[in-house]
Amino acid sequence: MREKILTFIEKNSRIDLKELAIVLGVEESAVINELEQMEAEHIICGYHTIIDWDKVGQDKVMAMIEVRVTPQRGMGFDKVAERIYNYPEVNAVYLISGGFDFMVILEGKTLREVAQFVSDKLSPLDSVLSTKTNFILKKYKDHGTVIASKTKDERIQMIP
């Protein structure tokens, strides 16, 4: 049942729990229990909203920063990652295989703000060897959701 709940709420976390129970064909209390347990076990780590900020008219700048680091003795990459992810400006940090070590996703109000974070906070960290900042120009799809406007139902409305 966990997997079914997760598959469903991954796409629609706002569904009414009573409805979710109906759709899954189980008791509402069972759904509530599972959800609470999965939150406690940190299987469910949060509920977020996918927003097209462009439409709000609010400027937001997002950058994906490739970071190369020297892992710290005894701590590996985790300690370095922690120093980076503790900044609230940092949206996401991934350890990456390939040409660099971390992919850091950063959100700021302006290009300047993002650039400043990189030069003032990220680069000076002892273990950081180099950074490469890629600004995001346009978001097409996020969390499995296409950002472009909803498509209309073009089916013929009565078909036997």
Place this chain on the structure above:
Amino acid sequence: MRNPLNKTIVTIEPSGIRKFFDIVSEMKDAISLGVGEPDFDTPWHIRDEGIYSLEKGRTHYTSNAGLKELKAEIAKFLSRRYGLSYDYNKEMFVTVGGSEAIDIAMRAMLDPGDEVLIPQPSYVSYLPCAVLANGTPVVIELKEENQFRLTAEELEAAITPKTKLLVLPFPNNPTGAVMEKEDLERIAELVIRHDLFVLSDEIYSELTYLERHVSIASLPGMRERTLVINGFSKSHAMTGWRLGYVCGPEAIITQMLKIHQYAIMCAPTMAQYAAVAAMRDGDEDVAGMREEYNGRRRYLMHRFREMGLQCFEPFGAFYVFPCIKEFGMSSEEFAETLLASQKLAVVPGTAFGECGEGFIRISYAYSLESLKTAMDRLEAFVEERRKG
């Protein structure tokens, strides 16, 4: 001027839902639950394969029977899903949707006077196709108390010395009824005893919510007297690609293929290439859609229970068939009034045969969100009617 028309064609009625279609398409904010096709778009990897085939210039005819590659994949699919085994070179060909297969099966099998048993409520094309093939359609009226399954008693009562073919439309449009293995075994026994053939329209076979679909052709002694018709429209959300197939005994398939060859030539080429991807890598897509449909089905059944609307629980296709007899209106009146007062369109059960009277077909090939709004409207209507 002479009458340009054939005597039979003028006796055939146009589809009964035309009227509703005209009203719905003019009405603003109407919600229609009258659509008999998936709301999902064809999975992208399948579409991509279609596009790729166009880019590669695969814009020519295929062989009459269809791409060998596709037929081989279909044979594998039928074997892994339903335990059917067909020689794809001799016992199968690719058609323009299941619809073409229904038509040419009747034309290849019927002589004037041959009776075709057609259980109803069911899809609208069996009866006209039988008539156009000079057959005599004999309707078997399915009953709600049997969950709209075909029983051996009903079948036996309809069999005469002239009966040749039984149409088996399960999982069923419009009722959502399925036939389980034991149901089919009883039917098979009669079919064999009376030396009949079966046209098994299994287009909804991938959409069952109780057990995996059982094809009557997989029962002992039935393979040699069954045509299995299936396709990609409902399972892989590929209605617009117009692609289906038919499998059966070589003797029938060979003759059907002649009609296909002269009337159609071959099924659309790019659709066939796309379908190869559907058969090869599409099982997961289908499983995902099945899961979604099943959730919606449960939701509708729940709402019906809440509003006290009688409806047997269907386990196939994407339709529910609630009973509206308590309102003292005909199905058509009910559908018309519902549309006028709540802007909600459903299909009257009578569009699928006279015995659909007293029922409406509701499709759940819609997002949960739309179904919620629609059920709110239906509930308001039902309550208002009960007050009188």
